Amino acid sequence: MILEAELLNNLATLPIEKRAMTNLRVLNEAYDYSKPSSFSRGMRLDLNGLTILLISGTASIDEFGRSVHIGDFRAQLRRTYHNITGLLESEGATWHDIVRTTCYLRDIERDYAAFNEERTKFFQEQGLDPVPASTGIQAILCRPELLIEIEAIAMFRTAARS
Numbered sequence: 599m600i601l602e603a604e605l606l607n608n609l610a611t612l613p614i615e616k617r618a619m620t621n622l623r624v625l626n627e628a629y630d631y632s633k634p635s636s637f638s639r640g641m642r643l644d645l646n647g648l649t650i651l652l653i654s655g656t657a658s659i660d661e662f663g664r665s666v667h668i669g670d671f672r673a674q675l676r677r678t679y680h681n682i683t684g685l686l687e688s689e690g691a692t693w694h695d696i697v698r699t700t701c702y703l704r705d706i707e708r709d710y711a712a713f714n715e716e717r718t719k720f721f722q723e724q725g726l727d728p729v730p731a732s733t734g735i736q737a738i739l740c741r742p743e744l745l746i747e748i749e750a751i752a753m754f755r756t757a758a759r760s
Contacts, residue, residue, distance in 0.1 A: 615644040640685055644756060651689055651752040655702065656681045657744045671709045671745045675716045678748050686752060693724040695752040698731045702747040706736040709745060 618638035640653040658674035659681065660666050667673035686692055701717075703709050713734070721729050730750075739747050 616641055618642075640689075642689055647755055647757045649689070649691075649752075649754050649756045651686070651691060651695070651750075653682060653685055653750040653752070655740075655747040655749045656685070657739065657741075657747040665741055665743045668743045671712055672716050674744065675713060675746050676720075678746055679720050682748060682750055689752075691752050691754055693721075693726060695754040696726075696730045696750050697753050698751040699733075700749045701732060701734045702737040702739060702749075703734060704737070704739055704745045706734060710734065713746065 618641060637654055639656075640651055643650040643652070656678055658665060658667050658677040660677075667677055683693065686695065701713070703713060717732075737747075739745075
């Protein structure tokens, strides 16, 4: 208990280092937004050896800021996973570090079965066990042609990666 209290005290009193994250090789949505853009692709928080990645809503956008795979839900989902993978890799993380996703579907009644099939397949390909906590929500997305957007939280020990 004393060790836990000391750890919590250190986390509460040490400064939190934070910086924006991006990977322009895989996606860049900022072209369609007024400058300066009012969000980061993600935020990296370093807490005394623990890194938390807060990945903003990510969709089927290419490196030029264009929506891709218009009208193809499964292809949009795969591109979204590709984009998140690129963001993770840019910070030295993988899908094994993801602890939570929030998944926004434009039409959850129409697309949920396909979503769950593709997500299950992707997580199996990544060898995830356990799989991340997740919530699926129907939402109007920022571009009318987008069918899926995912935000994610990853956590990993920085010292273990050195």
